[in-house]
Amino acid sequence: MAERYSSFQAGGRLWLWQRITAAFLIVVLAFHFFLLHFVHHADEVTFAMSAGRMETWSYYSLMILFLVTATFHGVNGVYNALINAGLTGVKRRAVRIALGVASLLLLVQGFRTANAWAGIDLIPIL
Template identity: 60%
Template sequence: MAERYSSFTPGGTGWLLQRLTAAFLVVVLAFHFFQLHFVNHAADVTFMGTQARMENIGYFLAMVLFLIAGTFHGVNGVYNALVNQGLTGTPKKVVLGVLIIASVALIAQGIWVALAMSGMIY
């Protein structure tokens, strides 16, 4: 029988955060989908409506946390998949650095847009 290998340490912080973000994403994605496909149909979603939703602090925080959790979950998954495929040494460090920089840039840009959409900055 083939041996199971995972770059995640069972019970480790990365393993736990991957599972917690997955659970959070399922809940927030369901909320997001419900809001933008049942409450507000896709054809009715407008810039002004988005601004109105983002002015609600609960919605704003949910979307910012959605961004952070989604970014972490996706990037952590990609990184660990690459490690599981045998990425080691300097290429592993380079990939980690690039993914961290890309994640920080994505989160910073997303928060900037969320703040602008909420009217907190201009």
């Protein structure tokens, strides 16, 4: 019988958060498909419509939460898959740092894009 191996610690919070974010992502993706494929067809969606949705706080907040959740879920999943594949030592630390930097860059650019679509200027020009 094969031995079960997981990089997640039994009872650990990262394991739990991986499952919570997966459930959240399924719900948000269902909302996305319903809104953009059944209510509005892909050929009807314009930049102005997207910007209009982003100007409402409920939609903007959902998209920001989606960005953070998807980033965590994806990076945590890739990192743990690499650990499960046998990544150890210096390479493990390098991958952790690289994924951390990539996450930060993704989040910064995602916030910038969401704010631009929503018309939010966090750094006003003097």
